[in-house]
Amino acid sequence: MITGRTFYTWNGREKCPKLFKIKEGLQQGTVNSPTLFNIFTSQTLNAFKLNQDNNTYSIAYADDLILYVAAKYPEPLKDQLERLVNKINNYYALWNLRVSPAKCETIVFRRPARFVTKAKRINNDNFIIETFHPVSRELTKVSTKSIVKYLGINIDYLAKCNSHLDAQLKKARNTYKSLGRLFHNRHISSRAKVICYQLLIRPLLTYASPVNWNLGTAQAEKLRAFERSCLRTALNMHRRPDTDYRERFSNKKLYDAATIPRIDNHRITLTRDYYSKFNQIKNDTIKNLKNIRGDLNTNSEKGMLQPQAFTARDKLGYIQNSKNVPIIYHRSRHKSNKNIDLSTFKLIPDKYSIALPKTDEAVFHKLDHKIYWWIDSRSSEYAKLLLRKRNYNQH
Numbered sequence: 001m002i003t004g005r006t007f008y009t010w011n012g013r014e015k016c017p018k019l020f021k022i023k024e025g026l027q028q029g030t031v032n033s034p035t036l037f038n039i040f041t042s043q044t045l046n047a048f049k050l051n052q053d054n055n056t057y058s059i060a061y062a063d064d065l066i067l068y069v070a071a072k073y074p075e076p077l078k079d080q081l082e083r084l085v086n087k088i089n090n091y092y093a094l095w096n097l098r099v100s101p102a103k104c105e106t107i108v109f110r111r112p113a114r115f116v117t118k119a120k121r122i123n124n125d126n127f128i129i130e131t132f133h134p135v136s137r138e139l140t141k142v143s144t145k146s147i148v149k150y151l152g153i154n155i156d157y158l159a160k161c162n163s164h165l166d167a168q169l170k171k172a173r174n175t176y177k178s179l180g181r182l183f184h185n186r187h188i189s190s191r192a193k194v195i196c197y198q199l200l201i202r203p204l205l206t207y208a209s210p211v212n213w214n215l216g217t218a219q220a221e222k223l224r225a226f227e228r229s230c231l232r233t234a235l236n237m238h239r240r241p242d243t244d245y246r247e248r249f250s251n252k253k254l255y256d257a258a259t260i261p262r263i264d265n266h267r268i269t270l271t272r273d274y275y276s277k278f279n280q281i282k283n284d285t286i287k288n289l290k291n292i293r294g295d296l297n298t299n300s301e302k303g304m305l306q307p308q309a310f311t312a313r314d315k316l317g318y319i320q321n322s323k324n325v326p327i328i329y330h331r332s333r334h335k336s337n338k339n340i341d342l343s344t345f346k347l348i349p350d351k352y353s354i355a356l357p358k359t360d361e362a363v364f365h366k367l368d369h370k371i372y373w374w375i376d377s378r379s380s381e382y383a384k385l386l387l388r389k390r391n392y393n394q395h
Contacts (some may be wrong), residue, residue, distance in 0.1 A: 024096070034062035041097070048087050054083060061151060074108075074122045081106065085142070093234045101131050101140035102113060107148045109159055126299050139297060152206040162335050165219055169226065172204040183233045185249050193234035194258050201230060202263070209267040210274040211307045213319075214328070216335030218262050221352050227263045228254060243270040255357030264326045265360050275311050290368075303338035309373035318345055322384035324363055325354045364389045 005022040008015050026033040041060065045051060048056045052280055055070040067084050071077035089099045106129060108122045128138045147156045147163050154164040176183070179200065205223055230252060232238055235257050237249045257260060261269070278290040290308050299305055300313075314320050318340055319328050330350040333339070367385060369375040376382060 039064045085131045098134040101142055104142045105148050106142055106144045107157055111155055117181050124243055136290045164212055168204050170206055172201050175201055191234045197230050206267050206270055210271045213271045213310050214338050217332050217351050220329035223263045231258050252355040252357055253352055260361055262359045264329045268326055271310055279373055300340045315376055317381035322381055366391045
């Protein structure tokens, strides 16, 4: 698809003098490679009656293809998925593409076993599909997982994405440890350390926030506690021996010194900005992703909220109140409980500190209802925020 490209090989010490020509394929890491690959494989998404209201679907980004099938019972689900995988495998072979069974995984999304009859229960050890190796043509088993990773996000079989945050937090901690010499260096300014935290560590904690915004309270507190630990080291705001370790620094004072918003409010801002751009998209297929399917209140009570339901809950003030307190991350609930009960959610007492730094108190971007198209300028939450802005400006 791209012509005139060449390369040399290098073993880490010496470069091979022979020049190799790239006759086919795409370079990894270039900006246009995913787009070109999407064009080349565009017919695959709708091949074999996929995406035609028959409970068989497909989506893809470049060479990351997902086939998914809906069925009530395990056996027909397995048979139909296996047939589709083999058809796609043959189709790819016609276009000189190779499917690697070793890199393929299957996952069965289902309700917890206690809510499912014995006939519908699925054992991952028994749910195994087979496809042929593109070169040897030998049948190869595709493993079934309880958690799979797609485009950097960990998705579990209950579709709650709880494991994703744990994985990202582990990455962030490892990154922080590897940068220990930087954060404990006395010759680097505190401001530079805070910037390093924002550039190198914080993006790991906020990855996929628009999808995984419905966190449990304890999960959010883990993020806040880890961020405070990083900032205390960067700003050297620990208890000191010269005060007999009695002097304490409050969370508010810590964030005011760092002049950055809290991690939970930062995640909300990223999510809000993400959905604000949907009206600017001209592609109808992508633009329609903002539409909520099914009854919102029923889904909310069952804990089956879709990612785009953020806009509906933000409109009613269930994400962040007029004082910019991220109440969704301060209402006590288990991480597996994604339920937002509209009648009682705001009545639940706050858990953990809700003290906000000046940086968070001075945020009023939610008042721009033209950018944030779901905000109702006639709502009581909007009126409270507007009044608080006027009082803030007077002081």
